[in-house]
Amino acid sequence: MGQTLSWTNPSFEGTAPGSSISPPNWAGCQGSPDTQPGCWGVTLTPAQGVSFLGLVFLVSSPGTQESAGQTLPVAMVGGSTYSMSLRLANLAIYDPNWNGGAIVNLYGGASNCAFTQLLWSSGNFTHSTWQQYNAIFTASSSWTRFIIRVHPGVATTWPSVGVDNMLSVILPAHLNNFSADLVETQGEINWQTSEEVNLESYTIERSGSDMDFHDIATVPATGANGGSQTYKFVDEDLPEGLSYYRLRMNDQNGTSTITEIRQLLYSTTGEHFVLKSIFPNPADVFARLDIFSLVDQQATVRVVDLAGRLIHEETMGLSAGENELEINTTNYRAGLYRVLLLAGGKVANKSLVVAH
Numbered sequence: 001m002g003q004t005l006s007w008t009n010p011s012f013e014g015t016a017p018g019s020s021i022s023p024p025n026w027a028g029c030q031g032s033p034d035t036q037p038g039c040w041g042v043t044l045t046p047a048q049g050v051s052f053l054g055l056v057f058l059v060s061s062p063g064t065q066e067s068a069g070q071t072l073p074v075a076m077v078g079g080s081t082y083s084m085s086l087r088l089a090n091l092a093i094y095d096p097n098w099n100g101g102a103i104v105n106l107y108g109g110a111s112n113c114a115f116t117q118l119l120w121s122s123g124n125f126t127h128s129t130w131q132q133y134n135a136i137f138t139a140s141s142s143w144t145r146f147i148i149r150v151h152p153g154v155a156t157t158w159p160s161v162g163v164d165n166m167l168s169v170i171l172p173a174h175l176n177n178f179s180a181d182l183v184e185t186q187g188e189i190n191w192q193t194s195e196e197v198n199l200e201s202y203t204i205e206r207s208g209s210d211m212d213f214h215d216i217a218t219v220p221a222t223g224a225n226g227g228s229q230t231y232k233f234v235d236e237d238l239p240e241g242l243s244y245y246r247l248r249m250n251d252q253n254g255t256s257t258i259t260e261i262r263q264l265l266y267s268t269t270g271e272h273f274v275l276k277s278i279f280p281n282p283a284d285v286f287a288r289l290d291i292f293s294l295v296d297q298q299a300t301v302r303v304v305d306l307a308g309r310l311i312h313e314e315t316m317g318l319s320a321g322e323n324e325l326e327i328n329t330t331n332y333r334a335g336l337y338r339v340l341l342l343a344g345g346k347v348a349n350k351s352l353v354v355a356h
Contacts, residue, residue, distance in 0.1 A: 005082040006073055007146065010166040011048040022068055023053060029113040029147070031056065031066035036091075036162055044162060047087040047130040052164035054091065055104075055150035059157055063280020069112045069147035076108060076139035076146075083257065085169045087130045088122055091160040098160040101126050101153025103211050106135065108143030115147060118322060120260050121246075123205070124153035124212040130162075134169055136249070137260035154212045171257060173199045173221070173249055176228060180245045180262035187235035187264050189245055194228045196221050203248040203256075204233050209276055211244065218250075238266050242274045242292055263321075265294045272297065273318060275341045275348040282355040289325045291341065293318035299343035301325060303352070306336055318343065329354050 012023040018038020022028045034054035036042050046052045058064040076082065092098040101124040109116040119137040152159050176192040189204055199221040205213040216237075222229050235245075243266065247259040265274060272294040279288050289301065296319055303312040311332065316325055327339075329352075337352045 004168050005076065005084055005146075006168065007166055008070060008073060011046075011164055012051055012053040013049045015051065017051040023051065025070050026053065026068040027070065027112050029067045029069065031058075031064040033066050033068045040091075040160070042091055042162070044089055044091065044128070044130075046164055048165035052087075052162050053148070054160065054162055055148065056098075056160045057102075057150045057152050057156075057158060059152070059280065063283070065150065065279060067113075067115075067147050067149035069107075069109075069145050071144055072146055076141075076143045078139055078141045081136065081138045081171075081175060083134065083136045083169050083171045084166060085132055085134045086166045087132055087164040088125065089130050089162040090126050090128050091162055092126070092128065092156075098158045100155035100157065100159070101212065102156060102159035102161045103151040103153045104161055104163065105149050105151055106137070107147040107149060108139055108141070109145045109147060110143065111145055112147065114145065115149065115324070117141070117143065118261060120258065121211055121244075122258075123207060123246075124210060126153075130164065134255060134257040135260075136171060136175060136257050151211070154210050169257075171249075173197065175247075175249075175259060178247060178259055178262060180243075180264045182238075182264055182266055183234075185238060185266070187238045187243065187245070187266070189233040189235065189262075190231070191247060192228055192230045196223055196229065198252045199223070199249060200252045201250045202231065203250060204235075205246050205248055206235065207244045208239065209242055209274075213244070213246065238264075240266060240268060242276070263292060265292065269346070271344070271346045271348065273299065273341065273343050273346075273348065275339070275350055278339060278350055278352055281351075282353040283329045284354070284356055285328070285330050287327045287329050287339075287352055287354075289327065289339065289341070291318060291323040291325065293320055293323060293343070295320050297343050299341055301327070302340040302342070303327065304338050304340065311337065
């Protein structure tokens, strides 16, 4: 059954709005979140109380990707399912540089800057008024830290978001498991539920690396109550590369709950990894590589300049799932470089700009 998840200061009160500091009990990481409204010309009225949390992603050197986290009053229980609601708004309208979409991701970890498990993602959104999101996720371990982080969305330069009013909610159904697996050239999506109360249907959503989710199928709910029900959908039109899947559980009253994300890598050339992104880029003192690996494996990272000279090389162990590697670029000359990731006899590469 689902567990109750609680936070201290769930509506981000206690600091005067317009302060470029985090609300009480919410510590910033990779930048200082704002207590809104009031900073940067933001005038949006809070969804709850007198203030809300503002997070910004700045694509500049050295770059800023704000997050806010806190140590939970009661740690998550590994293997347990949690459900929550939160209000989100895209603040892009308030600054010409903050354009396009934005993404809010929720993470679990053991420290403030440990983005160890991606618990849930809003996906790309552009609405500049408050909208409620109902989320469901399963903790993979007994995380003591809960972290909210902003990510760039589709066609975004500098995304900025508002977050408010996080509460535990009652699920329309209990999700026992949810998986996405590659079966030959198709994606097989399976899930099992029980106690479907007033549930109308399940919508399968898929996105690429931009996290811009689109509906690909809707499956009616059977109305199981007290017993388990198994569902299956086969994605026959699987794109090359990394795909993200999630379920939207649609209640009969018009509300919906979004599950955590499952990832599936389909490669016709045999890669078992993806070099997803490099941030910040341009870089000043560091560049962080975000890597997804399908299996546990060893990898080599190389940085070369335009003349092909080797600037940096190191070996790392990739764990199945999300991985991060930080490269110190302090002593690099300003210019253009190539970052190569080699594993399993395959190679991926991306450009890196260093600007001091």
